[in-house]
Amino acid sequence: MNRLDHYWYSVNPVALLLLPLAGLFCALALLRRAAYRSGWLRSTRLPVPVVVVGNITVGGSGKTPLVIWLAQFLRAQGYRPGIISRGYGGLAAQWPQAVTADSDPRVVGDEPVLIVRRSGCPMTVGPDRVAAGRLLLQQHDCDIILSDDGMQHYRLARDVEIAVLDGARRLGNGFCLPAGPLREPAGRLAGIDLRVGNGTAAAGERLMTLQPQAVLHLRDGTAQPLESFRGRSVHAVAGIGNPARFFQMLRDHGITVIEHAFPDHHRYSVADVQFGDGLPVLMTEKDGVKCRAYGDEHLWAVAVSAQLPDDFGRQLLSLLAR
Structure with a gap:
């Protein structure tokens, strides 16, 4: 984790010193999202529904167990889900990559290997989620895609957004990077379809326990x-x-x-x-x-x-x- 992580969960002199940079970061994040919503930057829609599971903070909040739950739930409802992810930490020389239960986590990332083993669903990974989704649909007969993370990957059009919040750490000190843990201003949560609280849930959130x-x-x-x-x-x-x-x-x-x-x-x-x-x-x-x-x-x-x-x-x- 970034060395600043220690300062992200309280209001302290270091965080306050970084507030000007945080303001700039927030402004750029808002401008980027507005560019996609206005059509100045184009989102790509895949031929099946896309459900994005992510958050607006840096660091883990419990997305992986929720993605596994969603895959199992959707399959029980008759869907044929596939999963895409960035493959964070993977060192593959070429992207996107298909993931199997025997894939090397050093190549494709640790979370994708875990997700495939637990869910039994097909999965592809790569920094370009659109390319990962296209490869998934080329190789498998999926009728819905779950995107593990990618809330801010607006080039991929989505039909449902699910945000996972750490019930204990919440939004930290409420500041954007680098003064706090937020990737986008806190107001972004208001436009998300479903909000999940991991461990404890605030008003408007569904409680998830592990x-x-x-x-x-x-x-x-x-x-x-x-x-x-x-x-x-x-x-x-x-x-x-x-x-x-x-x-x-x-x-x-x-x-x-x-x-x-x-x-x-x-x-x-x-x-x-x-x-x-x-x-x-x-x-x-x-x-x-x-x-x-x-x-x-x-x-x-x-x-x-x-x-x-x-x-x-x-x-x-x-x-x-x-």
Whole structure:
């Protein structure tokens, strides 16, 4: 995460010093969006509905579990969903790229590999979401596309926008980059179709909670309930947008946590997850995608699933029916 992240969640001298730059950033973001809305910059519409899942802040807010939930929900309703994403952190020499369950996360990004493994849906990634969407439709018979992130990728026309907010950190100090975490002014939320609060929800938001499903051994794939670690000390590893949320979830299940927080999308080495004391090492599923190759007997990944109220699904279907 950017070194300024420490200053983004309070009003402090550093943030105030950067306010002139934040004002410029906000103005440019507003002008860019206005250029697309007026037609001066052109958006491209794909031949199937597009649902964008994103946020207006920098850093993770829980988009990946929601995308997986949406893919499973839409498939249960008879849709044939496909997924696109930027492939953040991927080092592919050429874009767009198709993603499979066996793709190298160093090439296509960690979150796409996790999404494909959990959702079973086809997925393509690339900085140009339009090109990624076209490749997806060329290779698969999809009738709806979920865009993981891309709220600000206005070149891709969208039919439904879903914003995910971190229920604890919310919008931070409310300032745009670089004084705060906002990619766009807070007023942008008013025009979004559905707003989801991860952990806690404010007025007008649907509550999403992340429930642990199993703890998966990275070497042999065996699964145990999280409760089997209750009363034990573990090393907890998290390279996500808000590691504190993962650590607290473990504590809520009676686990004594030794914290090891890394930047979002961290590129792990063996030394990062070996502590030499024989204690179990519990990490997020996204981290487990990158650490599975190490084959250490102490490494486990905690799988979580999003839980949302019934009316969220009904409202989504109503929006798509338009």
